[in-house]
Amino acid sequence: MALSKDELKAAILKKAMESPKPQLYVKDFYACDPDTKPRDIKKAANELVTDGKMVFWSSGSTTMYAAKGRAKDESARGV
Amino acid sequence: MAKHATPLLDELEKGPWPSFVTDLKRQAEKSPQCWDILGQMELSYKDRITHWKHGGIVGVFGYGGGIVGRYSDSPDKFPGVAHFHTVRLNQPSSKFYRTDMLRKVCDIWEKRGSGMTNFHGSTGDLVLLGTTTDQLEPLFYQMTHELNWDLGGSGSNLRTPSCCLGKARCEYACYDTQAACYGLTMKYQDEIHRPAFPYKFKFKFSGCPNDCVASIARSDLSVIGTWRDDIRIDQAMVKKYMAGEIPAEGNAHGSRNWGKFDIQKEVINLCPTGCMSLDGGALKIDNANCTRCMHCINVMPRALRPGTDTGATILCGAKAPILEGAQFATMIIPFMKIDPENEFEELVELIEKIWDWWMEVGKNRERVGETMQRLGLPTFLEVMELDPLPQHVKEPRSNPYVFWKEEEVEGGWERNVKEFRKRHNM
Numbered sequence: 001m002a003l004s005k006d007e008l009k010a011a012i013l014k015k016a017m018e019s020p021k022p023q024l025y026v027k028d029f030y031a032c033d034p035d036t037k038p039r040d041i042k043k044a045a046n047e048l049v050t051d052g053k054m055v056f057w058s059s060g061s062t063t064m065y066a067a068k069g070r071a072k073d074e075s076a077r078g079v
Numbered sequence: 080m081a082k083h084a085t086p087l088l089d090e091l092e093k094g095p096w097p098s099f100v101t102d103l104k105r106q107a108e109k110s111p112q113c114w115d116i117l118g119q120m121e122l123s124y125k126d127r128i129t130h131w132k133h134g135g136i137v138g139v140f141g142y143g144g145g146i147v148g149r150y151s152d153s154p155d156k157f158p159g160v161a162h163f164h165t166v167r168l169n170q171p172s173s174k175f176y177r178t179d180m181l182r183k184v185c186d187i188w189e190k191r192g193s194g195m196t197n198f199h200g201s202t203g204d205l206v207l208l209g210t211t212t213d214q215l216e217p218l219f220y221q222m223t224h225e226l227n228w229d230l231g232g233s234g235s236n237l238r239t240p241s242c243c244l245g246k247a248r249c250e251y252a253c254y255d256t257q258a259a260c261y262g263l264t265m266k267y268q269d270e271i272h273r274p275a276f277p278y279k280f281k282f283k284f285s286g287c288p289n290d291c292v293a294s295i296a297r298s299d300l301s302v303i304g305t306w307r308d309d310i311r312i313d314q315a316m317v318k319k320y321m322a323g324e325i326p327a328e329g330n331a332h333g334s335r336n337w338g339k340f341d342i343q344k345e346v347i348n349l350c351p352t353g354c355m356s357l358d359g360g361a362l363k364i365d366n367a368n369c370t371r372c373m374h375c376i377n378v379m380p381r382a383l384r385p386g387t388d389t390g391a392t393i394l395c396g397a398k399a400p401i402l403e404g405a406q407f408a409t410m411i412i413p414f415m416k417i418d419p420e421n422e423f424e425e426l427v428e429l430i431e432k433i434w435d436w437w438m439e440v441g442k443n444r445e446r447v448g449e450t451m452q453r454l455g456l457p458t459f460l461e462v463m464e465l466d467p468l469p470q471h472v473k474e475p476r477s478n479p480y481v482f483w484k485e486e487e488v489e490g491g492w493e494r495n496v497k498e499f500r501k502r503h504n505m
Contacts, residue, residue: 025277026235038435039435042275046143046269046273055136056234057135058137058143058146060134060148060165063233063274
């Protein structure tokens with residue numbers, strides 16, 4: 001059975017905090033709940049950014065996610 | 080007064096053509112950071128390496144796209160470009176601008192950034208080149224609240240959709256490209272502004288097979304207008320072209336004398352499928368064999384027009400040369416009605432099916448065309464619930480083996496071996 005939205009967000013955040021890699025692709029979060037569709041995992045990860053718990057890191061062509069405080073060059077953020 | 084000596088860049092001002100170096104020097108009088116662009120570029124020309132670093136978590140609140148972070152690797156030498164971020168604005172459909180809006184954009188950009196622009200980036204956005212991190216939020220606020228103008232896509236987002244001139248200016252348009260482009264831009268706002276996919280995804284809409292936005296080469300989902308009835312022929316006009324009364328190709332090549340128009344040589348013999356002929360002075364087209372190359376229609380637009388039962392061909396998977404080389408899109412659906420009345424229901428259903436599959440099986444930084452190539456067209460068609468069609472076949476098969484699935488064979492794999500051996504002794 002798929003996790004609830006709050007449980008999913010907690011699992012994603014835990015993964016982002018504990019992963020050896022500070023920056024993760026959205027696909028890296030799919031394993032947080034194999035029963036949830038990739039689009040719903042994407043939505044939950046994006047909500048965590050809006051909540052201020054994660055940040056986007058973009059190369060311009062690809063976007064990755066990081067727990068707040070873990071991304072490189074975080075001091076450059078404009079908001 | 081120039082801040083840096085730029086002898087190498089100055090060479091680029093010596094030709095008869097307009098020079099971006101001259102433009103930058105002129106802009107630098109108003110925006111001094113442009114002197115540092117010139118200085119850093121001169122250093123790059125000298126060192127033969129870029130001195131830009133790009134990427135980072137720079138952006139505006141709530142959005143995961145539209146801003147591309149850019150930094151100088153020599154901020155001490157070039158402090159004006161220590162931060163020099165790019166902003167992508169979602170261009171209006173077909174790039175029809177009101178001049179008062181362009182003036183307002185430029186005024187805001189001269190205040191909040193370098194004043195340098197790029198009309199347009201490869202995806203189609205209006206690109207604002209160069210601003211500092213602290214200006215991003217005020218710029219975003221002014222663009223969205225004062226001009227009602229949004230950012231475009233970047234990163235692993237749906238990129239800003241783009242379309243040809245469509246029915247606004249072109250009689251060949253087989254569907255309303257602007258309506259489709261605008262409709263899907265509005266429908267997929269979340270995918271444009273926040274990352275959604277393993278990598279970038281682009282829509283492009285062309286109204287006819289001339290494909291003026293080159294969607295077949297540049298977009299992950301290409302929607303190209305077409306028709307499924309017959310090319311309309313006005314035989315009286317054909318005769319006028321043949322008599323030289325109407326210049327061919329709208330007189331586009333009229334600056335030079337190419338001799339008398341020869342319909343046999345310039346149209347019929349150039350038809351890629353040989354489906355045209357002259358019969359007693361009347362032009363005949365075997366429409367079943369027409370590949371919609373558009374050549375005859377382009378040469379004689381007043382005599383030939385696309386049919387009236389119009390829609391679009393849907394193709395998937397084009398990309399630029401990163402990884403395995405440039406790739407054209409693969410034709411997936413030969414004909415689909417593109418109807419704003421039902422909010423492009425059929426197209427939307429296909430798009431979301433493609434996304435769901437690609438998000439699940441696509442590797443990180445893999446375009447959908449590369450996923451299709453890796454897993455094969457038969458797999459893709461099966462997932463999309465599409466029956467294979469003759470139009471999907473690229474070339475006659477060279478592999479003599481045919482692999483069937485059990486459900487495709489009558490009786491499955493179960494068979495009476497004794498009965499089989501009666502007929503096939505070994």
